[in-house]
Amino acid sequence: MAKHIPRIGLGTFRLKGQDVIDSIGSALELGYRHIDTAQMYGNETEVGQAIRESGIPRKDIFLTTKVWWDRLKGDDLIRSLEESLERLGVEQLDLALIHWPSPNDEVPMREYIGALNEAREKGLTRHIGVSNFTIAQIDEALSVPGGEHIITNQIEVHPYLANRTLVAHCQAKGMQVTGYMPLAVGKVMQEPILQEIADAHGVNPAQVALAWVAARDIVVIPSSTKRSHQQSNLAALDLELSRDEIARIDDLDSGERIANPDFAPKWDE
Numbered sequence: 001m002a003k004h005i006p007r008i009g010l011g012t013f014r015l016k017g018q019d020v021i022d023s024i025g026s027a028l029e030l031g032y033r034h035i036d037t038a039q040m041y042g043n044e045t046e047v048g049q050a051i052r053e054s055g056i057p058r059k060d061i062f063l064t065t066k067v068w069w070d071r072l073k074g075d076d077l078i079r080s081l082e083e084s085l086e087r088l089g090v091e092q093l094d095l096a097l098i099h100w101p102s103p104n105d106e107v108p109m110r111e112y113i114g115a116l117n118e119a120r121e122k123g124l125t126r127h128i129g130v131s132n133f134t135i136a137q138i139d140e141a142l143s144v145p146g147g148e149h150i151i152t153n154q155i156e157v158h159p160y161l162a163n164r165t166l167v168a169h170c171q172a173k174g175m176q177v178t179g180y181m182p183l184a185v186g187k188v189m190q191e192p193i194l195q196e197i198a199d200a201h202g203v204n205p206a207q208v209a210l211a212w213v214a215a216r217d218i219v220v221i222p223s224s225t226k227r228s229h230q231q232s233n234l235a236a237l238d239l240e241l242s243r244d245e246i247a248r249i250d251d252l253d254s255g256e257r258i259a260n261p262d263f264a265p266k267w268d269e
């Protein structure tokens, strides 16, 4: 599997205005080189500002944005990415994702995957990918023209939602899986099993959760507004869990899904 996406990135969902500027500023100082945003987050302008203010060369930062599902029609998808580039103040994205599959297939997949690939061919983005796609949707996406360029499916993965069959399917197709909400939006901090394992290593439960996701060869994109959290999250990539610890965390999987809007696809079991 070709690995184009850095193993850890900073998520920016819910972060607005000065919060997102400060969060990205400290993350880049600490060594993060991968930022995850989306048109829907309403923070692309600030994300771009923070990247410029960091002084880090644009080419050293892996920047992802996502196209919202109301912009999936062919020409409009490309226009929406041009608008993203304008807001971000960059010439090219590293990765452009379809944020959610078109609800009820209102826009045919062939049309929006084709348009996404056209955006890549035009140089608007280096890579393309999808998010929140099910197994059947991954298979369909890979079968339409341009779909062979998809490098990732960004999906919810944390100790309460291991998402095993989907992860295995994507990885078998040669894609990198990107795991969002890897900390179950902070819930992992209250988990006694993770705390026990963390104590044994002298780390915190967030680091254990991130190390468990990363051990499955899944890219992690935790968000944090706090420098100390960002720093320990980054250090989590160096944490090695034993087979027994991994098995105990595997047992926490209850299929609990946090991101489940009414326009979500019919999820795999």
Ligand SMILES: NC(=O)c1ccc[n+]([C@@H]2O[C@H](COP(=O)([O-])OP(=O)(O)OC[C@H]3O[C@@H](n4cnc5c(N)ncnc54)[C@H](OP(=O)(O)O)[C@@H]3O)[C@@H](O)[C@H]2O)c1
Pocket: 010, 011, 012, 013, 014, 036, 037, 099, 131, 132, 154, 155, 179, 180, 181, 182, 183, 184, 185, 186, 189, 204, 206, 207, 221, 222, 223, 224, 225, 226, 228, 229, 230, 232, 233, 259
């Ligand atoms: N593709 C999609 O549909 C989709 C959906 C959801 C999310 N995402 C992406 O995935 C990213 C991550 O998801 P998320 O932000 O919802 O949830 P998350 O990363 O699982 O959790 C973020 C929460 O955890 C806290 N936290 C972070 N590090 C911590 C630490 N070391 N110790 C204690 N608490 C810690 C943060 O608080 P502090 O700020 O106080 O640290 C924040 O409240 C998003 O930002 C977004 O970029 C994508």
